[in-house]
Amino acid sequence: MNVDVKTTIAQDIAHHVHPQTNLRAHAEHGPTLINRGQGVFIYDAEGREIIDGFSGLGCVSLGYHNERIAEAAKRQMNTLPFAPTFYNRSHPRVAELSARLTALAPGAMTRALFQCSGSEANDTAIKLLWYASTARGEPQRRKIIGRIRGYHGNTVATVSLSGQPHMHAKFGLPLPEFKHTELPNYYRFHIDGESEEEFSARMAQRFEELILAEGPETIAAFFAEPAISGGGALMPPAGYWEQMQAVLRKYDITFVADEVVCGFGRTGNMWGSDTWGLKPDMVSCAKALSAAFFPISALLFKDELYAQMMTNADEVGIFGHGYTYAGHPVGAAVALETLAIYEEIDLVGHVRRVSQRFLERCQALSDHPLVADVRGVGLFCGFELMRDAVRREPFDPAWKVGELVQNFAHDRGLYLRAIGDRISFMPPLIINEQEIDIAVDRFKLALDDAWNIVREKI
Ligand SMILES: Cc1ncc(COP(=O)(O)O)c(C=O)c1O
Structure with missing residues (x-):
């Protein structure tokens, strides 16, 4: 380890507070330092090459180097590095x-x-929903429904909306307006003999029961990721979205599709909503909007909501919401260049082509003794690890089997993410078939490494 690396690690341990990290373990072991990236590969401080099987945090769509995006950012920085979008001001890129x-x-x-x-x-979507409720003279319509294990962010409101108990614990959250319906994990939670469609009907029925218990007139919206990402790379079971949307229509409940991960090609269509036939009233997107080269997100909605915002803004005199860096010119220029590249290289077509190999190779891992269930769409695949796949008997959580696989994968040169005993595998969207083969081979070796330890305990 050279002196610079030692200094960096010492500075990081002493001063850098890491989000979503085990703070004690960090104090003891320090960070994994990543120095640079190229294509689908990242390189650690020792120069070791690792395939990024998690696209950074599900955001690095075009890999770790792109001259055109770098040039677009530089051009914009040299032309107009900042311009507010408050107070009627605008700029061409936004x-x-x-x-x-x-x-x-x-x-x-x-x-x-x-x-x-x-x-x-x-968070902005939640505020707009509440704003619209008051504009319509329905101030009681404030409750927001998410799903157990859903992930929508870390602000006070979005973490309340997320169904992640470890993110609520000790923060005194969720806020009371936020409710959670069932997690549609068919493999884990279906009753013996229940088909996917029957399971989906049961999920929709539970959703309807929650709406009725809370009072439909109090519900402002339902938020959902088309496929659950941070909750463990869970694809919706057959019939799920048809049945859930029938309930939404029955009670005229606004539907917000969180396309932060699924948006821009991940599932083999431009949007997860296209893949599963979702008809959202509002859409949030971020991450691959800028291929992760710049922090930018957008909330997209219809004129109907805009008219309600105007009603309130007329009364108050101004739409009282906004962030200094909203619509940042560099972010907007980067996003425009990213979208142009997606179109020119037909990124969605590429994902469709290579995902056949990706999903085939992932499915083949279902024979592994640690793996109980494999489900994926596009370049997005989730693996359920279980002690007994047929009896659906989980491992003792204390064995941390998911984390074991994640750590061995890292040692083998593949970055994957364990969420409990689920593994999320979602490589950059530009990955090619040869790189897919290398990545899955490394994953298989990591599973073998973990199995060598786990089988001693069984
Ligand atoms: C589906 C989904 N929504 C929202 C977020 C929050 O995005 P950010 O971390 O950019 O605030 C995430 C983050 O991973 C996500 O996966």
Whole structure:
């Protein structure tokens, strides 16, 4: 280890507070330092090459180097590095991006409101829903429904909306307006003999029961990721979205699709909403919007909501919401260049082509003694690790089997993410078939490494 690396690690341990990290373990072991990236590969401080099987945090769509995006950012920084979008002010890039994104959006969206992160986009959506409720003379319509294990961000409101107990614990959250319906993990929670469609009907029925228990007139919206990402890379079971949306229509409940991870090609369509036939009233997007080269997010919605915002803004005199860096010119220029590249290289077509190999190779791992269930769409795959796949008997959580696989994968040169005993595998969207083979081979070796330890305990 050279002196610079030692200094960096010492500084990091002494001063850098890491989000979503075991703080004690960090104090003891320090960070994994990543120095640079190229294509789908990242390189650690020792120069070791690792395939990024988690796209950073599900955001690095075009890999770790892109001259065109770097040039677009530089051009914009040299032309207009900042311009506010408050007080009627605008600039060409943000106006162009608003038009481009609303045209691209699933559903008839006409308006774009920008922020810097997925959390802020969803938080803004919650505020707009509450704002619209008062404009319609329905101030009691404030409750927001998410799903157990859903993930929508880390602000006070979006973490309340998320169904992640470890993110609520000790913070005194969730806030009382936020409710959670069932996690549609068919493999884990189906009753013996229950088909996927029957399971989906049961999920929809539980959803309806929650709506009725809370009072439909008090519910402002339902938020959902088309496929659950941070909760463990869970694809919706057959019939799930048809049945859930039937309930939404029955009670006329606003539907917000959180496309922060699924948006821009991850599932083999531009949007997860396209993949599963979702008809959202509002869409939040971030991450691959800028290929992760710049923090930018957008909330896309319809004129109907905009008219309600105007009613309130007329009364107050101003739409009282906004972030300094909303619609940042560099972010907007980077996003426009990213979207142009997606179109030119037909990124969605590429994902469809290579995902056949990706999913085939992932499915083949279901024979492994640690793996109980494999489900994926596009370049997005989740693995359930279980002690007994047939009896659906989980491992003792104290064995931390998911973390074991994640750590061995890292040693083998593949970055994956364990969420409990689920593994999320979602490589950059530009990955090619040869790189997919290398990544899955490394994953298989990591599973073998973990199995060598786990089988001693069984
Ligand atoms: C589906 C989803 N929504 C929202 C967020 C929050 O985005 P951010 O971390 O940019 O605030 C995430 C983050 O991973 C996410 O996965």
